[in-house]
Amino acid sequence: MKIVGLTGGIGSGKTTVAKMFASHKNIAIYIADVEAKKLMNSSKKIKDKLIANFGEEAYVNNTLNRPFIADIVFKNKEKLTLLNSIVHPEVRMHFQNFIKINDKKKYILYENAILFESNSYLLCDIIITVIANLNTRINRVISRDKTTKKEVLDRMKNQWHDHKKMLQSNYVIVNENLDETQFQVQRIHNILTVNS
Template sequence: MKIIGLTGGIGSGKTTVAQLFSELGVPIYIADIEAKKLTDTSKVIRRKLISLLGEEAYKGPKLNRKFVADKIFNDKTLLEGVNAVIHPKVAAHFIKWVSKQKATYVIKEAAILFENGGYKNCDLVILVTAPKAVRIARVRARDNASSIEIEQRMKNQWSDEEKQKLADIIIENIDLKTTREKVETIHNSLSKLPSL
């Protein structure tokens, strides 16, 4: 079974692309969703994050996402520390998930697949891109965030130019119809790949 990485900057539309693959019957693992579940349920993650960020890191059983986001987004060292706690757990969870799938290939969708080195464990990586102005408009509409907040989040991710050097396939996601056609073409190619 092939592991296909799917990534892209904030607002690029990687979740939309993942949904299009899902509609074609491809198993999709969305790392961000699984990470959120694990931060709320893993006692090990909870203990380590409280040790790193303090008791306020959790509100009852759930991660205090706003508090954590405020702490890490302007502090690279803390951000790296939080990632070092969460990413290995998500990676182990993903391996377990893959072992239960019965498809020619699966997709692992992760926002920071290149930044955290996860791309090295993929057979191919698809990068979703869109012009910066389009990405900002999408995130403003989705998250009700200011342009300044969005730009700050973008600074914590590699630029599309950096990612393109490592990507195997690039989907420029501006028009849904064109993107859907591209996904179908990629799916047809990937479905013919010999399994490992």
């Protein structure tokens, strides 16, 4: 059973690529960001630590106050590191359980925006990095998150540069044209399942 890490900078289109992989029913997909958001709302351990470190405002009506937390962590690297140190160990345990449940699949696709930054790449047998032109990425995030160019660039500063990720990846998907992206996804899936 292979663990295939899928990563890429903000706006590269990881989610789009993950959805393309999802068309194959013989694999399981774990989206770390989605599961982290769920755990931040359901795990008492995470809640208690976030309130202790970020204050009562971290939660509103028992739900994570995302804008409040984002405003703090994307402007302060130490606070982002602190947030990750609280959330990632819980996500990692959750993922280990997911692996056990899906051990009959051809492979598990583990989508994580900060695969390298959080050392989660150590869990992976194969790594795929999704890249796109910087302006494409900025425009995607602005239209998706209704945010500003400055805010997007601030978030990018907290992620590794593409070339650094690419050097440590087995495959790179260039996500500019959806048909070409689909072709690349299919080719990689075929390679990953040919001998398993």
